[in-house]
Amino acid sequence: MKENLYSVKMRAARKGEHISGGEKVILEQEIESVVQQLTKRALEHSKGKPDFINIAIQNIMKETIEYIAPLDITTVVVDDYIQGRECAVKVLQKIGLSYKASQIALNILKACNPMRGAVLLDIHSLERLEQDKDRGVRATNIDWSFRLREDLDKVLEKEGLNNNHVKEAVALASKVSNAPGIIAELCWSDDPDYVAGYVASQDTGYVRITKLKSLGDAAGGRIFCFDASKASIEACIEYLQEKVTLINELPVVKDSICYRDFLEEA
Numbered sequence: 001m002k003e004n005l006y007s008v009k010m011r012a013a014r015k016g017e018h019i020s021g022g023e024k025v026i027l028e029q030e031i032e033s034v035v036q037q038l039t040k041r042a043l044e045h046s047k048g049k050p051d052f053i054n055i056a057i058q059n060i061m062k063e064t065i066e067y068i069a070p071l072d073i074t075t076v077v078v079d080d081y082i083q084g085r086e087c088a089v090k091v092l093q094k095i096g097l098s099y100k101a102s103q104i105a106l107n108i109l110k111a112c113n114p115m116r117g118a119v120l121l122d123i124h125s126l127e128r129l130e131q132d133k134d135r136g137v138r139a140t141n142i143d144w145s146f147r148l149r150e151d152l153d154k155v156l157e158k159e160g161l162n163n164n165h166v167k168e169a170v171a172l173a174s175k176v177s178n179a180p181g182i183i184a185e186l187c188w189s190d191d192p193d194y195v196a197g198y199v200a201s202q203d204t205g206y207v208r209i210t211k212l213k214s215l216g217d218a219a220g221g222r223i224f225c226f227d228a229s230k231a232s233i234e235a236c237i238e239y240l241q242e243k244v245t246l247i248n249e250l251p252v253v254k255d256s257i258c259y260r261d262f263l264e265e266a
Contacts, residue, residue, distance in 0.1 A: 004028040005060040007141060007244070008035060011116065012042035012050035018114040020045040022168070025143035025246060031057060046193045047114075047218065065244045067145075070174045070251040072205035073166075075159070078259045081195065084212040087259065088186060090266040091199040091207050095184045097123055097225060105186050105223045114190050118222035120233070123183065129226060129233055137224060137237055141244040142175040151250055159253050165194060166208070171247055173200035179239045181231030182224050188212035190220035206251075 008031065009023040022038050024030075035055055042053045078084040085106055092102040101123050108119055108128075117136030120129040130137045144152055144167065156162040169187065176185045177200055188197025197212030197220075213220060226236060257265070 005062065005065075006031060007056075007058045007060055008038065009056045009140065010038035010042055011054045012045065013052045014048055014050045018116050019047045019050050021116065022164075023140060023143070025060065025141070025146075025244070027146060030146075046191055060244055065246055067246055067248040068174060068178055069249045070170055070206075070247045071177060071200055071202075072252040072254060073159075073161070073170060073208060074205060074254045075161075075208045075210065075256040076259065076262045077210050077256055079211075081211045081213050083259045084197070084209045087207075087209050087262055087266075088197070088199050088212060090263065091204055092184055092186065092225075094266060095199075095201045095203055095225075097184060101126055101225070105225065108223060109186065109188060109221055110219060112190070112219055112221040114218075115221050118185075118187075118224050120224050120226055120236075123225050123227055124229075136221070137240060139172050139176050139179075139222075139224075139240045141242070142171050143246060144171055145246045145248045148248070148250060155250050155253060159256070161208075161253065165189070165196070169198060170206050170251060173198065173206050174247055175243075175245045176200070176224060176240065177202045178245070179224075180235045181226050181228065181233070182236060183227050183230070184225040185222060186225070187222040188220045190218055192216045192218045205254075 007025055011021045012019045020042055024034050026034050042050055076087050089102045104126050115136040117138035120137045122129055153162050176182055184201045186199050195211045195213050198208045200206045
């Protein structure tokens with residue numbers, strides 16, 4: 001049977017302010033149920049009820065898809081967000097950012113207003129490169145292959161990670177780390193009820209940190225750390241926003257590590 005794939009994207013806002021979003025790459029027969037799921041997510045978000053919900057559905061040509069491997073997953077267990085941010089800086093420095101660049105990235109997210117996309121930060125000039133500072137740069141057209149779903153749930157369930165936050169974040173981080181010129185990503189959610197975040201790169205994998213902000217804090221977002229010596233901004237943004245990318249392998253989930261052991265290893 002021919003498998004027709006579709007991209008389904010949801011965006012929700014209230015009074016022009018971004019509340020939530022989500023996307024899936026799915027089979028044709030799943031469109032109705034996925035639209036219902038994404039609509040429910042928009043209406044029940046902890047940041048409030050939206051006055052605007054947009055859902056876009058688009059057919060995907062199979063020959064345009066790039067298949068990639070996922071990043072390995074490591075969880076660092078910390079007592080509070082202060083420890084978490086110390087771990088994040090250590091990971092960013094291990095990837096190659098200076099201490100100053102790492103701190104600037106943290107400070108941007110501390111004060112970040114809700115954005116549809118991410119901050120694009122030049123790691124050398126330490127300037128923000130996105131043209132629209134309110135919208136940011138979006139990483140879209142990414143999902144796990146539908147053939148992996150059951151096995152993916154089993155792999156993540158063993159470590160208590162089988163939830164949409166983790167699955168969607170690992171998928172997105174895996175694509176971002178493949179983008180031309182991107183050497184690292186730092187993220188924590190603007191959802192006031194979700195305090196975990198991560199640092200990700202091809203070298204370190206997806207390093208999930210259990211607390212990167214305090215409960216109730218609505219500031220958050222993503223920062224893509226860009227090295228202009230490795231690629232052009234145009235090539236980077238085109239890949240992030242246009243290339244349809246599916247993950248066709250299961251991730252390696254490593255054992256969790258505590259804050260002190262992590263710092264010793266770092």
